[in-house]
Amino acid sequence: MQEDMLIQISYKIKEIRKQKNITVQELADRANVSKGLISQIENNRTVPSLPVLMNIVLSLNLDLNEFFKDITPNRKSEQKIIIKTPKDYQTFEKEAKGFQYHRAFTRNVQGGPVDFVILELKKGAKRNKMITSESFEYNYMIRGKVEYTIEDEKILFNEGESLFFDSRLPHKLANAGNTDAMMLVVYFFIAR
Incomplete structure (x- = not known):
């Protein structure tokens, strides 16, 4: 999986959690994982296993297809030279x-x-x-x-x-x- 897609997944989990006014601890409890793991996933510090990712998405009351529909590869990641400000x-x-x-x-x-x-x-x-x-x-x-x-x-x-x-x-x-x-x-x- 490309790194830009991983960042999109992390960002989307955090944004949906915040939109639904769910705390990190509440999401962790719902997904049966630690608060620290949710924080690491949201901040792109670790990549969740597929079962953990599915539990998190379902704990946000989302359909898996709905969650992944906007996550796409970014062709910019294939550039040989990257300049960021x-x-x-x-x-x-x-x-x-x-x-x-x-x-x-x-x-x-x-x-x-x-x-x-x-x-x-x-x-x-x-x-x-x-x-x-x-x-x-x-x-x-x-x-x-x-x-x-x-x-x-x-x-x-x-x-x-x-x-x-x-x-x-x-x-x-x-x-x-x-x-x-x-x-x-x-x-x-x-x-x-």
């Missing part, structure tokens, strides 16, 4: 206050999706709970300073530095500086 970025939310994610683009590279995201952390922003993602993660600190906690290890991450890790490991981050921070995050999703 900030107005093209797709902003998506996370549970943590002060975290702003802006997806530049997602591409399928060597059989797996790769997601390129600009992450802005407001001064004082921190994630309280450890999270995981079905990916490997590369981070480049554009500006500011953050503290990563990966399992039990704390890492101070400064401007101009890079970090690569298996994001299936529990991790969290916090803005450790006196100003807003910005980083490039590249997610290399693990093919199942």
Whole structure:
């Protein structure tokens, strides 16, 4: 399945859920999955299995044909050179206050999706709970300073530095500086 179609599916789940005033927790309960999984699917952090996707769609009280009728391949994804400006970025939310994610683009590279995201952390922003993602993660600190906690290890991450890790490991981050921070995050999703 092409990466642009995966993004369309994720976006459509979130939009329909919001239109129907269903919370993430309510949808998770209806589909018999965790709240975290719904959040990861809606934010294109993981690809649901077919049975899970069907349960989610049916839990939104939609017919499967109706849900998929507008999801089509985007031929732009076949371009060899892609240029995006900030107005093209797709902003998506996370549970943590002060975290702003802006997806530049997602591409399928060597059989797996790769997601390129600009992450802005407001001064004082921190994630309280450890999270995981079905990916490997590369981070480049554009500006500011953050503290990563990966399992039990704390890492101070400064401007101009890079970090690569298996994001299936529990991790969290916090803005450790006196100003807003910005980083490039590249997610290399693990093919199942």
